[in-house]
Amino acid sequence: MNKLGFRLTAQWCLLLWxxxxxxxxxxxxxxxxxxxxxxxxxxxGVRRADDMHLTxxxxxxxxxxFGSQKKHEVEVTSPDDLKEVTMESLLSWIKDNLIKERPExxxxxxxxxxxxxxxxxxxxWELCGRLETVLEENDEVIFISTLHGG
Amino acid sequence: MFFVFFHKMADFTLxxxxxxxxxxxxxxxxxxxxxxxxxxxxxxSNLPRAVIGMNREGGENxxxxxxxxxxxxxxxxxxxxxxxxxQLLLPSFGVKAQENLCKGSVLIVGAGGLGSPVALYLxxxxxxxxxxxxxxRVELHNLHRQVIHNEASVGETKVSSASRTCLAxxxxxxxxxxxxxxxxxxxxxxxxxxxxxxxxxDNVATRYLVSxxxxxxxxxxxSGAALGMEGQLTVYNYLKGPCYRCLFPxxxxxxxxxxxxxxxxxxxxPGIVGTFQALEVIxxxxxxxxxxxxxxxxxxxLSSRIHTVKLRGKNTQCVACGELPQITxxxxxxxxxxxxxxxxxxxxxxxxxxxxxxxxxxxxxDYNKLVRGHxxxxxxxxxxxxQYDIASLPDSLNIPYAKLPQQLDxxxxxxQKHKHEGDEDMSVYVICRRGNDSQRAVQDLRSAGFNxxxxxxGGLLSWAQDVDSTFxxx
Numbered sequence: 001m002n003k004l005g006f007r008l009t010a011q012w013c014l015l016l017w018x019x020x021x022x023x024x025x026x027x028x029x030x031x032x033x034x035x036x037x038x039x040x041x042x043x044x045g046v047r048r049a050d051d052m053h054l055t056x057x058x059x060x061x062x063x064x065x066f067g068s069q070k071k072h073e074v075e076v077t078s079p080d081d082l083k084e085v086t087m088e089s090l091l092s093w094i095k096d097n098l099i100k101e102r103p104e105x106x107x108x109x110x111x112x113x114x115x116x117x118x119x120x121x122x123x124x125w126e127l128c129g130r131l132e133t134v135l136e137e138n139d140e141v142i143f144i145s146t147l148h149g150g
Numbered sequence: 151m152f153f154v155f156f157h158k159m160a161d162f163t164l165x166x167x168x169x170x171x172x173x174x175x176x177x178x179x180x181x182x183x184x185x186x187x188x189x190x191x192x193x194x195s196n197l198p199r200a201v202i203g204m205n206r207e208g209g210e211n212x213x214x215x216x217x218x219x220x221x222x223x224x225x226x227x228x229x230x231x232x233x234x235x236x237q238l239l240l241p242s243f244g245v246k247a248q249e250n251l252c253k254g255s256v257l258i259v260g261a262g263g264l265g266s267p268v269a270l271y272l273x274x275x276x277x278x279x280x281x282x283x284x285x286x287r288v289e290l291h292n293l294h295r296q297v298i299h300n301e302a303s304v305g306e307t308k309v310s311s312a313s314r315t316c317l318a319x320x321x322x323x324x325x326x327x328x329x330x331x332x333x334x335x336x337x338x339x340x341x342x343x344x345x346x347x348x349x350x351x352d353n354v355a356t357r358y359l360v361s362x363x364x365x366x367x368x369x370x371x372x373s374g375a376a377l378g379m380e381g382q383l384t385v386y387n388y389l390k391g392p393c394y395r396c397l398f399p400x401x402x403x404x405x406x407x408x409x410x411x412x413x414x415x416x417x418x419x420p421g422i423v424g425t426f427q428a429l430e431v432i433x434x435x436x437x438x439x440x441x442x443x444x445x446x447x448x449x450x451x452l453s454s455r456i457h458t459v460k461l462r463g464k465n466t467q468c469v470a471c472g473e474l475p476q477i478t479x480x481x482x483x484x485x486x487x488x489x490x491x492x493x494x495x496x497x498x499x500x501x502x503x504x505x506x507x508x509x510x511x512x513x514x515x516d517y518n519k520l521v522r523g524h525x526x527x528x529x530x531x532x533x534x535x536x537q538y539d540i541a542s543l544p545d546s547l548n549i550p551y552a553k554l555p556q557q558l559d560x561x562x563x564x565x566q567k568h569k570h571e572g573d574e575d576m577s578v579y580v581i582c583r584r585g586n587d588s589q590r591a592v593q594d595l596r597s598a599g600f601n602x603x604x605x606x607x608g609g610l611l612s613w614a615q616d617v618d619s620t621f622x623x624x
Contacts, residue, residue, distance in 0.1 A: 122457065124462045127462055
């Protein structure tokens with residue numbers, strides 16, 4: 001993985017050097033950022049082969065449990081080396097890795113607490129199998145607490 | 151020569167005849183225009199007012215038909231056509247939809263941040279009958295978002311203030327005032343009189359009641375909610391869509407239910423959600439467009455994003471709208487919604503809990519005496535920092551309740567600093583907004599080894615009431 005990362009970085013640098021613009025500095029700096037982040041990911045080994053990239057979003061006050069950050073881009077590893085990441089394993093992954101405080105305000109038993117709506121790619125998880133739903137690369141999962149104010 | 155002259159004469163005669171016919175036609179047209187004008191401006195009219203809104207399909211005894219043609223038998227009057235002209239011009243709306251609006255009736259539960267735009271727009275667009283329900287009176291801190299009220303209506307009931315504004319916009323609609331809250335006993339009777347119900351309430355218990363009553367009374371429910379910078383909106387119990395209980399069979403725990411009076415809300419956020427609710431009501435009443443049934447609109451005002459997500463359909467096991475409903479017109483009036491939701495049917499100040507004993511608390515008045523007597527002590531304010539920054543007491547130490555366990559040393563250090571030689575242990579006083587968190591902090595500090603810790607009873611709200619009326623209590 002690391003070797004591949006270095007090679008990719010080297011290839012990028014070469015490519016950028018070849019196509020470097022003469023008049024605009026903007027593009028080169030943008031590409032430099034891309035190169036640097038590739039390099040970093042490769043060096044730190046952030047992404048493993050069996051990691052799955054997901055976009056998680058928390059709303060309706062749930063973001064307070066996640067350091068007041070609504071959107072999280074995460075790499076989730078399925079537990080027990082199972083190939084599939086299900087909603088159930090995602091919930092336990094969130095509980096172990098992402099939540100900052102009061103986990104009881106997010107999960108109850110093996111599911112989410114009452115009053116939380118779960119949306120997978122903009123669809124209610126009731127429509128696709130709740131806890132058993134198998135997630136795919138780049139899926140978007142939204143957890144939203146129902147609001148009552150008016 | 152003569153023949154030519156005769157021929158020209160005949161031409162003139164024909165032309166003259168044609169002009170006479172044209173003249174008569176124009177005169178008739180002018181007369182019609184004048185009549186219509188008279189009807190639109192009744193003050194200068196010499197026709198009886200009853201001509202407006204008369205039944206054009208009546209028999210011989212009906213009023214005479216107006217001298218203009220009302221398309222294919224719609225019931226809109228000239229005044230209505232002029233008032234609603236800009237929405238009548240919409241090809242997807244038209245006279246049929248306007249007729250449905252004028253005949254339609256809507257019950258709005260809550261005349262607050264959501265109810266304000268709903269009532270304003272529905273009155274303006276000509277919904278025939280608008281029922282407004284709210285037990286509260288207008289307060290100054292409502293005005294930033296409840297735009298139907300104004301400074302002059304502070305202290306007045308919200309329903310009378312809202313009704314006055316609606317009628318000022320459109321005196322041709324009917325507004326019915328309900329200056330009390332919806333409860334399990336009155337809900338079904340009131341809802342039976344309306345076509346659509348709008349949930350613009352501010353608490354969980356009322357939301358379950360409104361939904362259940364709509365299912366039993368078979369009314370579509372346009373439900374909106376807003377808090378902080380976020381809003382949610384959907385239409386329940388319509389077509390094959392779910393009801394509130396299908397989505398949330400169990401109420402959220404009380405700790406997860408934030409109130410506008412605690413968490414705050416930006417004024418335009420309920421304004422946007424309420425305006426969307428008015429739109430959904432119009433769509434349901436007129437059967438134009440696709441209402442948000444089995445879909446939910448989620449507004450994130452901070453990032454200016456609107457998400458529309460797909461919701462589950464009706465749950466066949468639902469206790470309200472399922473195949474074997476447990477909530478019916480017989481059981482609903484006796485259902486205890488406050489107990490079920492474990493929260494009161496209001497957004498007001500929660501009742502103060504008394505957790506610590508009298509020996510561990512001090513009244514604001516007594517604390518004030520102590521400050522005036524220059525008795526050295528430490529004052530800890532356990533509110534969140536953003537609340538503390540709005541207004542605080544001098545020389546207080548801000549340690550938010552959530553961070554208390556990590557900040558014990560800060561309190562110890564402050565106590566040490568104020569301690570004079572020969573003094574006993576330093577007293578620590580704890581204050582917050584209403585006096586609930588401060589009591590919990592007193593308990594926590596005592597179990598962490600602080601002996602002389604006291605709660606300032608009733609918090610800063612009591613301080614503003616009993617000691618310093620200039621203190622801006624929120």
